[in-house]
Amino acid sequence: MAGEVSLICQVGRERIQITGGSQLAYVLVEARPTNGTAGGGAQARMPLNFALVLDHSGSMKGAKLRAVKDAVKLVVNSMMPTDFVSIVIFDDNVRVVVPAQPATDKAGIAALVEGIRDGGGTAMSLGMSMGLTELRKHASPNTVNRMILLTDGVTYGDADRCRRIADDAGASGIGIYPLGIGADWDEDLLDNVGQRSSGMPAEFIKRPDDALTLFERQFQSATAVSVRNTQITVRLPAGVTPKKAVKVLPVITEQNPETLSDREVVVNLGDLERDTPQAALLELMVEPRPEGTFRIAQAELSYDVPGRGQEKVRSDVIVNFTNDPVPPEEANPVVMNYAEKSNAHRLVTRVLDEYKKNGKVTTRLHPNVTRILDPETQRLLDQVTGGGTITAEDVKSIGNKTRKLTQRFE
Amino acid sequence: MTIRCSQGHENPEGSAFCDECGEQLGAAYATAPADAATATTPQPIAMPAGAPKLVVEADSTTFDLAGKTEVVIGREDPVSNIYPDVDLTAHGGEEGGVSRLHAKLLLNDSQYLIEDQNSTNFTFVNKQKLAPKTPTAIKDGDEIRLGRVALTFHTA
Numbered sequence: 001m002a003g004e005v006s007l008i009c010q011v012g013r014e015r016i017q018i019t020g021g022s023q024l025a026y027v028l029v030e031a032r033p034t035n036g037t038a039g040g041g042a043q044a045r046m047p048l049n050f051a052l053v054l055d056h057s058g059s060m061k062g063a064k065l066r067a068v069k070d071a072v073k074l075v076v077n078s079m080m081p082t083d084f085v086s087i088v089i090f091d092d093n094v095r096v097v098v099p100a101q102p103a104t105d106k107a108g109i110a111a112l113v114e115g116i117r118d119g120g121g122t123a124m125s126l127g128m129s130m131g132l133t134e135l136r137k138h139a140s141p142n143t144v145n146r147m148i149l150l151t152d153g154v155t156y157g158d159a160d161r162c163r164r165i166a167d168d169a170g171a172s173g174i175g176i177y178p179l180g181i182g183a184d185w186d187e188d189l190l191d192n193v194g195q196r197s198s199g200m201p202a203e204f205i206k207r208p209d210d211a212l213t214l215f216e217r218q219f220q221s222a223t224a225v226s227v228r229n230t231q232i233t234v235r236l237p238a239g240v241t242p243k244k245a246v247k248v249l250p251v252i253t254e255q256n257p258e259t260l261s262d263r264e265v266v267v268n269l270g271d272l273e274r275d276t277p278q279a280a281l282l283e284l285m286v287e288p289r290p291e292g293t294f295r296i297a298q299a300e301l302s303y304d305v306p307g308r309g310q311e312k313v314r315s316d317v318i319v320n321f322t323n324d325p326v327p328p329e330e331a332n333p334v335v336m337n338y339a340e341k342s343n344a345h346r347l348v349t350r351v352l353d354e355y356k357k358n359g360k361v362t363t364r365l366h367p368n369v370t371r372i373l374d375p376e377t378q379r380l381l382d383q384v385t386g387g388g389t390i391t392a393e394d395v396k397s398i399g400n401k402t403r404k405l406t407q408r409f410e
Numbered sequence: 411m412t413i414r415c416s417q418g419h420e421n422p423e424g425s426a427f428c429d430e431c432g433e434q435l436g437a438a439y440a441t442a443p444a445d446a447a448t449a450t451t452p453q454p455i456a457m458p459a460g461a462p463k464l465v466v467e468a469d470s471t472t473f474d475l476a477g478k479t480e481v482v483i484g485r486e487d488p489v490s491n492i493y494p495d496v497d498l499t500a501h502g503g504e505e506g507g508v509s510r511l512h513a514k515l516l517l518n519d520s521q522y523l524i525e526d527q528n529s530t531n532f533t534f535v536n537k538q539k540l541a542p543k544t545p546t547a548i549k550d551g552d553e554i555r556l557g558r559v560a561l562t563f564h565t566a
Contacts, residue, residue, distance in 0.1 A: 339426050363431075365431060
């Protein structure tokens with residue numbers, strides 16, 4: 001029996017005035033975990049299968065490595081004996097410090113973590129590949145399989161290999177959760193690796209002191225997983241084509257244009273955590289229709305319930321075409337809010353990409369975009385659009401904050 | 411058919427925001443006559459003596475609060491269907507970082523309170539930043555700042 005997750009579809013406008021031309025329609029598709037479990041009673045959390053893949057290159061020396069060791073020990077200490085953990089370190093080489101094992105010998109694992117020393121360069125794909133090997137030893141449909149990937153630098157010449165490993169991980173139901181520490185890591189690659197694996201884009205550990213909180217959050221979010229392999233498929237009838245798809249919850253993530261075909265849009269949500277809804281916003285081009293009620297899309301949500309297999313729910317997306325004027329108040333404020341914020345995120349990302357590539361910016365942002373950003377971000381964006389410079393850390397910080405714009409509704 | 415933003419960027423009909431610069435294409439989204447939208451806009455009205463009011467410091471516009479127990483302060487946004495009682499759009503709201511739902515003024519047992527609604531740029535009373543969603547008592551003559559827009563609260 002389904003019921004672990006509800007599927008909620010909302011349109012920007014339920015009534016569309018006929019104009020004789022194609023029109024853009026906004027559709028918000030949300031997967032919201034319900035509180036009760038279908039089997040009845042509070043379900044124990046799913047066992048975790050974690051690989052902690054850690055950069056210990058020379059640049060990690062000092063406060064960064066110290067903070068990461070403490071954070072890793074905290075995560076291991078919080079684990080239950082039913083959880084599995086492995087720890088892999090990489091520089092230009094790779095070493096398995098803790099082979100995949102139940103999280104029982106916490107003192108022994110802590111001692112091994114303490115023994116990690118800094119040194120060497122950065123070849124991230126080696127670490128990722130070994131982490132994946134360790135994860136596969138205990139991966140099952142009933143475990144939460146995650147690679148926590150920490151780095152402070154730019155990997156050398158193996159970025160494509162990292163992306164391929166992320167694809168492999170995704171195909172095996174293993175999500176990668178990248179953490180970038182310091183100012184020198186490559187946010188494009190880490191975001192991409194997270195997204196390809198159905199994990200999350202990179203989190204930014206701005207100061208070593210923040211490592212503890214961010215590692216702990218990774219642990220907490222994994223323990224909240226209720227269903228796995230969640231996917232939204234939106235099927236489109238003739239005369240409706242997708243223009244854009246963007247994940248808007250829990251954070252804004254542009255979807256690869258590959259996920260848009262003429263007939264359907266597929267958005268992978270990966271693990272779904274209790275109390276954390278996920279949602280995608282679609283922009284659809286709808287060809288002219290006569291007056292009346294039409295289905296412009298059908299959304300399907302599929303997910304795996306541990307120990308029980310796949311469930312599916314469907315929902316129709318209906319609009320009314322009318323010759324009557326449609327007052328602006330009919331716009332759905334929730335949908336329009338997500339539309340505004342995802343558009344702002346896309347444009348800010350464009351500005352940052354331009355800045356990183358050319359060192360100057362030609363995109364001009366309308367005040368509609370900048371007004372929803374915090375004052376610090378506004379100031380920094382004014383600086384780059386005015387021809388000034390900002391630091392690599394600022395670039396990461398703006399990206400990280402803008403992605404979370406949808407976490408507040410105002 | 412396409413619609414253009416003020417910079418001339420083309421967007422498909424039905425778009426709420428420009429793809430190129432992010433400008434809100436509200437007019438295109440609103441298919442009703444313009445006066446339908448403005449009819450719901452709260453207008454500052456003449457102030458009877460002895461009534462509570464908010465005065466915008468920059469332009470001395472007065473918002474009468476008489477007879478109201480809850481007043482929403484923010485910026486009108488037809489696209490999001492948000493029409494605050496005190497709309498600061500025309501009083502520096504946009505440049506001044508006022509959120510659409512910025513703050514609420516509440517009347518409770520003859521005590522006026524102000525509550526920040528999780529605004530982006532915060533609410534300040536006499537230069538003190540308020541915690542979001544925490545009603546704070548205000549009195550005659552207090553300065554209330556929303557983002558960078560300053561107002562004075564008067565009970566008489």
